[in-house]
Structure formats: C-alpha cells, structure tokens
Amino acid sequence: MSTVTGDPAAFYRMQIGAWVKERVKRTPNCLQIPAKGLDIFVARDFLTARECEQVIALIDKDRVPSGLLSSNGDPEFRTSESCHLKMSDAINVRVQDKINALTGIQPEHGETIQGQRYAPGQQFKPHHDFFHMNTEYWEDMQRSGGQRTWTAMIFLNDVEAGGQTWFPEANVRVTPRRGNLLLWNNMDEFGQPNHYSLHSGMPVEAGVKYVITKWYRERPWGRG
Ligand SMILES: O=C(O)CCC(=O)C(=O)O
Numbered sequence: 535m536s537t538v539t540g541d542p543a544a545f546y547r548m549q550i551g552a553w554v555k556e557r558v559k560r561t562p563n564c565l566q567i568p569a570k571g572l573d574i575f576v577a578r579d580f581l582t583a584r585e586c587e588q589v590i591a592l593i594d595k596d597r598v599p600s601g602l603l604s605s606n607g608d609p610e611f612r613t614s615e616s617c618h619l620k621m622s623d624a625i626n627v628r629v630q631d632k633i634n635a636l637t638g639i640q641p642e643h644g645e646t647i648q649g650q651r652y653a654p655g656q657q658f659k660p661h662h663d664f665f666h667m668n669t670e671y672w673e674d675m676q677r678s679g680g681q682r683t684w685t686a687m688i689f690l691n692d693v694e695a696g697g698q699t700w701f702p703e704a705n706v707r708v709t710p711r712r713g714n715l716l717l718w719n720n721m722d723e724f725g726q727p728n729h730y731s732l733h734s735g736m737p738v739e740a741g742v743k744y745v746i747t748k749w750y751r752e753r754p755w756g757r758g
C-alpha cells in the first residue's frame with residue numbers, strides 16, 4: 535500500500551496514530567507490549583483500588599445486556615452486560631479525564647466511557663473496534679464522528695480464572711489485573727483499519743470481570 539496524504543481523514547488517522555504512540559512511549563509506567571503488527575501499551579496501576587471499586591458500583595447499578603452494531607446471527611457473540619457511565623457521577627469524569635490526559639487526544643473526539651461486566655461463561659468473541667465500511671451502520675457512524683482510532687480499556691478487578699483479552703493476530707494475551715489500562719491503535723501506520731487489532735474478551739471461567747472501554751473517533755464524537 536502507498537501512503538495517502540491527499541485524504542485529510544486518513545492523514546489525521548495516520549498522525550494521531552504516530553503522535554499518541556510517541557507520547558505514551560515517553561510516559562512513565564507505560565510499557566509497549568511486543569506484538570505483531572499492532573501498537574499496544576499497558577499502564578500498570580492506572581486507577582487506584584478505590585477508583586475501581588467506585589466504578590464497579592456504578593456499573594452494577596446500570597448494567598443491561600450488551601448490544602452489537604450489527605448482529606451476525608450468533609447469540610453467543612457478546613454475552614456480557616454494559617452501561618454508559620454517566621458524567622453526572624464525579625468518579626466517571628475523573629476517570630475519563632485521566633484517560634484523556636494519558637492519550638492526549640482531543641477530549642471531544644472520545645466517546646464517553648462504557649462499563650462492562652462478564653459473569654462466568656460470558657465473553658466477547660473476536661471482533662474489531664474499528665467500523666467496517668459497506669455496513670448498514672457505517673452512514674450513522676460517519677455522522678457521529680467517523681472511524682474509531684484508539685481504544686483504551688481498564689480492568690477494574692482481578693478475575694479468578696479466564697477473561698483474558700486476546701489479540702489472536704498480534705499474538706498478545708492480557709490477564710485482567712485491577713487498575714491496569716490497555717491502549718491500542720485500531721488503525722495501521724497508513725491510517726487504515728488494522729486487522730492485527732482483532733481481539734476478544736475470552737470467557738470468564740471463575741469469578742466476575744469488570745472493565746471500562748473508551749473509544750476515540752477521527753472527528754468530534756456525536757456531531758456531523
Ligand atoms: O473485555 C475485553 O477483554 C474486551 C472488550 C472489548 O473488546 C470491547 O469492549 O470492545
């Protein structure tokens with residue numbers, strides 16, 4: 535593939551990929567995880583135990599069965615529960631501000647944080663966080679801020695068994711540890727969807743798993 539600089543959207547995605555990567559590399563406590571074809575980092579103890587507990591309590595208050603942008607006919611594809619964490623709760627604002635400060639991405643490009651809970655047996659099968667073009671939802675996503683670039687995800691608790699986040703193409707498997715943040719770029723160096731970013735939340739085998747995710751868009755989120 536050749537580098538496209540005449541397409542402003544692709545240029546932004548290329549730039550934000552390189553820029554965030556350089557920023558996070560210089561951040562203490564952030565480690566780049568060796569991975570095939572994927573820029574992925576872990577920040578250990580990103581949240582305190584108390585912050586994790588507070589967010590877990592809010593997820594438990596509002597959780598409902600997780601949705602999918604488009605059904606692929608597999609009822610087992612995403613079996614967790616989710617919720618949009620409300621910005622009327624101070625802890626959510628605090629956590630979101632911390633993530634924005636880490637990535638340095640314009641805060642208005644970020645979707646608000648989502649909470650997720652997996653009970654034993656629940657999972658999120660291999661998927662991409664970037665949007666697939668030529669889908670029914672693509673037009674809507676274009677209107678709400680366009681393509682997703684970086685994903686930040688925080689493990690809010692240790693899981694007794696299972697529940698790893700697995701990137702089968704990049705050959706990375708991350709065990710949930712309370713307070714640890716994972717950050718990866720869903721775009722490649724050309725600003726195009728990166729298929730090495732394929733990942734899954736593996737089935738929880740024992741215990742419960744709580745995470746929050748934050749996705750960044752190529753344009754301000756929620757507007758045209
Ligand atoms: O729970 C996980 O480990 C992965 C979650 C995920 O991929 C997502 O929410 O998009």
Ligand SMILES: [Fe+2]
Nearest residue numbers: 661662663733
């Ligand atoms: Fe995902």
